[in-house]
Amino acid sequence: MKKIVIKNLKYKYPLTEDLALKDISFQIDEGEFIGVIGQNGAGKSTLCQALVGLVPHFYKGAYGGKVLIDNIEVGESDINTLSTKVGIVFQNPFTQVTGSKLTVYEEIAFGLENFGLPQNEMRNRIDYSLELLDIYKFKDRNPFALSGGQMQRMAIASIIAMKPEIIVLDEPTSQLDPQGSEEVFKAIQNLCREKITVIMVEHKIEKIAKYSDRVMILSNGQLIDFDVPEKIFSRDDLEDYGVTAPAFTRICRGLKIKNKDTGLYPITIDEAYDLVVNQNE
Amino acid sequence: MSRITVNDLHFSYKETEEILRGIPLEFDGRSTAIIGQNGAGKTTFVKLLKGLLKPVSGDIFINSINTKNTTAAKLAKDIGLVFQNPNDQIFKNKVIDEVIFGPINIGMNKEKARINSKEALKAVGLHEKLNENPYDLSLSDRKLISIASILAMDTNIVIFDEPTIAQDYLGKERIKNIIKNLKSKGKLVIAILHDMDFVAETFERTIVFNNGKVLLDENTREVFSHSETLKKAFLELPHVTQLCQKLGFKDTFLTVEEFIEYKKSVVKNAK
Amino acid sequence: MKTLSLYQDRDSIIHKVDPISKLYYIGAAVLIPIILPTVSISFTCMLISILILTLGKVFKKVIPLVSFSFIILLSIIIIQGLFNKTNKTVFISLGSLTFYKEGLSYAFKICMRVINIICAFSILILTTKPSDIIEVLVRNGLSPRIGYVLSSVLQIIPQMVSTMDTIKDAQRSRGMETEGSLLMRMKAFIPLIGPVVMNSLISTRERAMALEVRGFNSKVKKSFLNEEFGYKYSIAIKITIILLLALAVIWRIIT
Numbered sequence: 001m002k003k004i005v006i007k008n009l010k011y012k013y014p015l016t017e018d019l020a021l022k023d024i025s026f027q028i029d030e031g032e033f034i035g036v037i038g039q040n041g042a043g044k045s046t047l048c049q050a051l052v053g054l055v056p057h058f059y060k061g062a063y064g065g066k067v068l069i070d071n072i073e074v075g076e077s078d079i080n081t082l083s084t085k086v087g088i089v090f091q092n093p094f095t096q097v098t099g100s101k102l103t104v105y106e107e108i109a110f111g112l113e114n115f116g117l118p119q120n121e122m123r124n125r126i127d128y129s130l131e132l133l134d135i136y137k138f139k140d141r142n143p144f145a146l147s148g149g150q151m152q153r154m155a156i157a158s159i160i161a162m163k164p165e166i167i168v169l170d171e172p173t174s175q176l177d178p179q180g181s182e183e184v185f186k187a188i189q190n191l192c193r194e195k196i197t198v199i200m201v202e203h204k205i206e207k208i209a210k211y212s213d214r215v216m217i218l219s220n221g222q223l224i225d226f227d228v229p230e231k232i233f234s235r236d237d238l239e240d241y242g243v244t245a246p247a248f249t250r251i252c253r254g255l256k257i258k259n260k261d262t263g264l265y266p267i268t269i270d271e272a273y274d275l276v277v278n279q280n281e
Numbered sequence: 282m283s284r285i286t287v288n289d290l291h292f293s294y295k296e297t298e299e300i301l302r303g304i305p306l307e308f309d310g311r312s313t314a315i316i317g318q319n320g321a322g323k324t325t326f327v328k329l330l331k332g333l334l335k336p337v338s339g340d341i342f343i344n345s346i347n348t349k350n351t352t353a354a355k356l357a358k359d360i361g362l363v364f365q366n367p368n369d370q371i372f373k374n375k376v377i378d379e380v381i382f383g384p385i386n387i388g389m390n391k392e393k394a395r396i397n398s399k400e401a402l403k404a405v406g407l408h409e410k411l412n413e414n415p416y417d418l419s420l421s422d423r424k425l426i427s428i429a430s431i432l433a434m435d436t437n438i439v440i441f442d443e444p445t446i447a448q449d450y451l452g453k454e455r456i457k458n459i460i461k462n463l464k465s466k467g468k469l470v471i472a473i474l475h476d477m478d479f480v481a482e483t484f485e486r487t488i489v490f491n492n493g494k495v496l497l498d499e500n501t502r503e504v505f506s507h508s509e510t511l512k513k514a515f516l517e518l519p520h521v522t523q524l525c526q527k528l529g530f531k532d533t534f535l536t537v538e539e540f541i542e543y544k545k546s547v548v549k550n551a552k
Numbered sequence: 553m554k555t556l557s558l559y560q561d562r563d564s565i566i567h568k569v570d571p572i573s574k575l576y577y578i579g580a581a582v583l584i585p586i587i588l589p590t591v592s593i594s595f596t597c598m599l600i601s602i603l604i605l606t607l608g609k610v611f612k613k614v615i616p617l618v619s620f621s622f623i624i625l626l627s628i629i630i631i632q633g634l635f636n637k638t639n640k641t642v643f644i645s646l647g648s649l650t651f652y653k654e655g656l657s658y659a660f661k662i663c664m665r666v667i668n669i670i671c672a673f674s675i676l677i678l679t680t681k682p683s684d685i686i687e688v689l690v691r692n693g694l695s696p697r698i699g700y701v702l703s704s705v706l707q708i709i710p711q712m713v714s715t716m717d718t719i720k721d722a723q724r725s726r727g728m729e730t731e732g733s734l735l736m737r738m739k740a741f742i743p744l745i746g747p748v749v750m751n752s753l754i755s756t757r758e759r760a761m762a763l764e765v766r767g768f769n770s771k772v773k774k775s776f777l778n779e780e781f782g783y784k785y786s787i788a789i790k791i792t793i794i795l796l797l798a799l800a801v802i803w804r805i806i807t
Contacts, residue, residue, distance in 0.1 A: 040421045040449045052765055080770040088765050095758035099704035102683055109777040114767030116775045144711065147319055174447045177319040177475050179515040203449055206520055244450045247520035247537055254541035273527050333721045357727035368754060370722040372746030386727030416750060
């Protein structure tokens with residue numbers, strides 16, 4: 001059974017004229033790392049919101065088609081039920097801090113308390129999340145006293161503690177410095193090892209190329225392509241959709257060197273290195 | 282030519298923690314990127330340049346005016362700062378009114394202010410949205426509006442604090458062009474950035490801040506040749522530079538185009 | 553300033569007492585002087601409160617709170633001393649102003665009560681963390697949503713204040729003078745309101761979404777990470793207080 005199935009999803013926000021999502025269909029397997037790329041305004045955030053039920057239950061608006069998470073239909077369910085299956089991390093680390101807790105440890109407990117978990121279970125889960133995101137050393141600190149990267153990792157830990165099988169991240173590193181970004185990507189790799197399905201919207205194209213199993217291009221509310229990163233980034237019409245290929249890919253395209261077996265351009269530094277070195281010989 | 286001179290600048294918010302520990306810098310006319318980890322003191326430095334903060338010791342001279350002897354508002358006609366979060370700045374409910382606010386404040390006459398504002402909006406690609414409410418537009422459009430608000434003031438020095446955050450590929454290209462344009466008009470452009478590729482493609486000079494001090498201060502190409510130093514400061518190299526170093530090149534390549542050109546010329550010479 | 557609160561972190565026995573007992577105390581301290589309205593009762597209650605504050609090592613912090621109400625108290629003394637309906641006996645004459653004993657006595661009683669109330673509430677506020685007070689209320693039936701609003705406000709307001717500073721900087725950078733005459737500073741206020749309000753609305757909306765996906769509106773009965781705030785003698789204290797209240801009522805009925 002596919003983990004996520006989307007059939008003919010259409011959506012329009014209230015008081016707007018255009019559809020934010022126009023007839024989107026795709027499927028995702030358990031444990032996949034999916035990168036979502038596209039211009040600003042293409043519908044990437046809307047798609048994230050549709051995966052967790054904020055669309056349509058929080059935003060209302062006009063909704064059509066089906067989103068099935070583990071066979072539960074999002075449109076018929078509610079955000080509380082869905083939050084045990086799918087978690088979401090937003091762009092801004094500050095607005096994900098509840099503000100009602102004085103330590104990182106208690107902050108992560110917030111969602112667990114809301115679901116009435118017993119204390120032992122809570123502590124186990126919080127310890128697990130703190131370790132996974134490498135923020136155990138901050139557990140007694142005030143949430144507002146953390147740096148952006150640490151705050152974002154705390155936000156991810158808060159969601160992970162709820163043990164969702166799927167986690168959606170909407171540009172989680174956009175406000176972070178290179179080190180903060182790297183910390184977040186490393187943490188997400190840890191998640192994949194735990195077989196959690198990850199869907200991530202990002203503009204850092206080299207990172208998307210490096211970590212994704214498959215990449216989705218959205219443009220103007222439509223799904224343009226959904227394939228392995230090598231195929232996506234070998235397309236020569238990426239700029240029409242407001243995206244670009246990783247630097248390594250662009251170099252090899254400029255030098256016209258492809259991987260002989262796949263006929264595609266490389267997407268990581270190591271692949272590019274191999275091809276350029278071989279070309280010299 | 283605009284000049285900024287910084288002499289042995291020290292600054293701290295609290296006595297116990299010094300943020301800037303002795304910064305000596307001269308800004309000539311080269312477009313300059315300031316890079317460094319979060320917490321290294323970059324935003325604080327830029328606020329000091331703008332007169333929003335005053336040095337604890339040391340001096341900053343903007344065109345020979347000491348920032349200690351003036352206010353941020355008075356410096357506004359010489360030096361503009363685009364803040365990171367557009368929501369911290371936008372308060373008018375029409376785009377054109379927002380952009381014209383700055384020019385009017387610094388004493389530009391209304392007609393000139395209007396012309397400048399429209400030009401600025403054209404430069405950021407929002408000239409068709411003059412009468413819309415900024416908060417009806419997307420975050421990245423609001424970012425472009427905040428840039429336009431400073432461009433319209435036509436200051437000789439323009440500072441950008443993280444202009445590329447949350448921008449997509451097209452947005453970044455647009456900002457790149459704006460910076461190149463400013464440079465061609467003789468303006469001094471300074472920017473705080475985390476996107477190393479953008480830095481390599483756009484700026485002539487790069488200053489590395491680390492722990493409140495200047496770690497490196499050279500032409501961009503020189504700076505990115507010190508890969509070990511940058512690694513210690515938790516900074517990455519531009520992707521092209523990474524690949525070329527791996528390939529064993531002694532030269533530092535900054536852009537994809539540069540490397541492709543080089544390779545093509547090597548092939549041509551071999552023939 | 554990370555959190556808005558008057559809480560003083562000290563190692564005292566009063567700090568260990570649970571918030572509900574303290575609430576009982578406040579009830580008694582307010583009601584007993586009303587049931588038995590003599591000056592000596594009010595005075596005794598006040599002394600007891602002061603004693604408790606001293607035990608809690610927070611007495612010094614009450615003084616600014618009391619002085620805050622000083623102006624009101626002073627005006628009560630003056631007005632009652634001069635104009636109380638039952639004024640007969642002259643107490644003191646200052647020029648053309650005559651202060652009467654009945655009025656002053658009445659005012660004195662009121663002042664005593666006010667100081668009493670302030671001291672009693674201070675026992676709660678100065679020796680208990682706001683988060684503990686709110687948690688106890690939620691455990692005893694307060695809606696968790698209201699509890700969240702109360703506790704988040706204490707941390708979010710300081711955050712908003714620092715955002716205001718950033719907004720002020722942004723407008724100063726565009727040539728808006730904020731320093732100088734009062735008129736200038738008032739004019740400078742207007743461009744600040746818009747961004748502050750918009751920022752708050754946007755942050756609130758984003759925060760609301762983040763809370764939603766963490767089960768904020770879940771119908772499940774909430775549990776608590778921390779152990780319940782327990783104090784050995786809390787039942788003894790509550791019973792004692794209720795007994796005292798009962799005694800006061802009986803005394804009143806008898807005499």
